[in-house]
Amino acid sequence: xxxxxxxxxxxxxxxxxxxxxxxxxxxxxxxxxxxxxxxxxxxxxxxxxxxxxxxxxxxxxxxxxxxxxxxxxxxxxxxxxxxxxxxxxxxxxxxxxxxxxxxxxxxxxxxxxxxxxxxxxxxxxxxxxxxxxxxxxxxxxxxxxxxxxxxxxxxxxxxxxxxxxxxxxxxxxxxxxxxxxxxxxxxxxxxxxxxxxxxxxxxxxxxxxxxxxxxxxxxxxxxxxxxxxxxxxxxxxxxxxxxxxxxxxxxxxxxxxxxxxxxxxxxxxxxxxxxxxxxxxxxxxxxxxxxxxxxxxxxxxxxxxxxxxxxxxxxxxxxxxxxxxxxxxxxxxxxxx
Numbered sequence: 001x002x003x004x005x006x007x008x009x010x011x012x013x014x015x016x017x018x019x020x021x022x023x024x025x026x027x028x029x030x031x032x033x034x035x036x037x038x039x040x041x042x043x044x045x046x047x048x049x050x051x052x053x054x055x056x057x058x059x060x061x062x063x064x065x066x067x068x069x070x071x072x073x074x075x076x077x078x079x080x081x082x083x084x085x086x087x088x089x090x091x092x093x094x095x096x097x098x099x100x101x102x103x104x105x106x107x108x109x110x111x112x113x114x115x116x117x118x119x120x121x122x123x124x125x126x127x128x129x130x131x132x133x134x135x136x137x138x139x140x141x142x143x144x145x146x147x148x149x150x151x152x153x154x155x156x157x158x159x160x161x162x163x164x165x166x167x168x169x170x171x172x173x174x175x176x177x178x179x180x181x182x183x184x185x186x187x188x189x190x191x192x193x194x195x196x197x198x199x200x201x202x203x204x205x206x207x208x209x210x211x212x213x214x215x216x217x218x219x220x221x222x223x224x225x226x227x228x229x230x231x232x233x234x235x236x237x238x239x240x241x242x243x244x245x246x247x248x249x250x251x252x253x254x255x256x257x258x259x260x261x262x263x264x265x266x267x268x269x270x271x272x273x274x275x276x277x278x279x280x281x282x283x284x285x286x287x288x289x290x291x292x293x294x295x296x297x298x299x300x301x302x303x304x305x306x307x308x309x310x311x312x313x314x315x316x317x318x319x320x321x322x323x324x325x326x327x328x329x330x331x332x333x334x335x336x337x
Contacts, residue, residue, distance in 0.1 A: 011245050020182055021140035021226030023148050025129050030055035032156050042097045046071055053152050062128040066109035066153050070162050071100045078167030078335055079105035081153050083176040086110055093319040102328045107153050114149040119223040141225040146179040151187045167191055167335050173319035178202035185249035192254035194327055196319050199266025203257045205243050205274045206236040211265040244277035251281045256309035261299045263317040272297045275308050282307050304330045
């Protein structure tokens with residue numbers, strides 16, 4: 001394990017330097033303020049709270065809101081930290097009542113409450129980090145900032161006696177699935193990392209990928225990454241890594257990749273192949289890794305045997321109730337809850 005810890009640290013440095021960027025400022029203080037609370041949420045089964053995270057990065061102040069949805073029982077609950085597109089609870093991507101009915105709590109935040117999803121680095125956390133100065137080539141893009149915020153929500157989870165801190169899960173969809181993968185790689189407090197249809201520069205391997213490629217994503221969303229990443233446009237074979245490094249960085253903890261058949265821009269086959277490649281690390285650690293047949297995935301495939309989970313559903317790019325129920329099934333099996 002010591003050998004893997006050393007190699008894992010090298011991988012994380014490589015991924016941050018060449019793709020996602022480093023957060024340059026140091027967290028000097030952090031506090032949480034309860035803004036609102038509804039103990040009768042979901043017909044009285046759940047307590048919904050709004051919390052404000054606030055603190056200092058270096059000598060600059062930051063803040064962002066997030067929500068907790070915790071069942072009104074007496075046991076300690078496994079829980080999700082969900083990086084969401086909206087702050088609405090529930091919403092189309094977030095069946096909160098069903099999640100809580102299955103015995104899980106959820107801490108969620110809207111990514112744009114942290115910093116905007118554009119090339120403006122003067123607002124929110126981006127403005128706090130850079131203060132109007134220009135980013136260096138290896139400094140963080142927006143994905144790394146959303147990931148950093150997810151870890152601050154995990155800091156709050158550590159203050160709650162109602163949560164089982166050994167069963168923390170970070171989850172995100174699409175660009176936020178990329179952020180979830182980075183969070184799980186960087187923050188070992190998460191027992192499982194779930195990426196839903198994160199595609200290019202997320203769970204999907206870049207070499208041989210169909211659909212979206214590095215050139216496409218850097219031209220449209222350069223703010224997601226550090227500036228170094230653009231040098232790999234049309235040069236995937238020059239990468240000193242591929243995206244299975246990011247999936248494997250969760251080891252020896254659990255990882256899960258979900259795909260949709262008609263989400264060809266993300267490329268389900270390349271997401272699947274990333275799980276296959278990442279499995280080698282788990283095997284070397286004496287773990288089951290990715291247990292799968294010797295073929296590409298088919299609609300309806302659900303692979304929950306190993307420490308890397310996967311499913312392929314029909315349909316388009318979306319985070320569905322079906323996806324959440326597969327996640328829950330996998331976690332109940334692995335967490336034995």
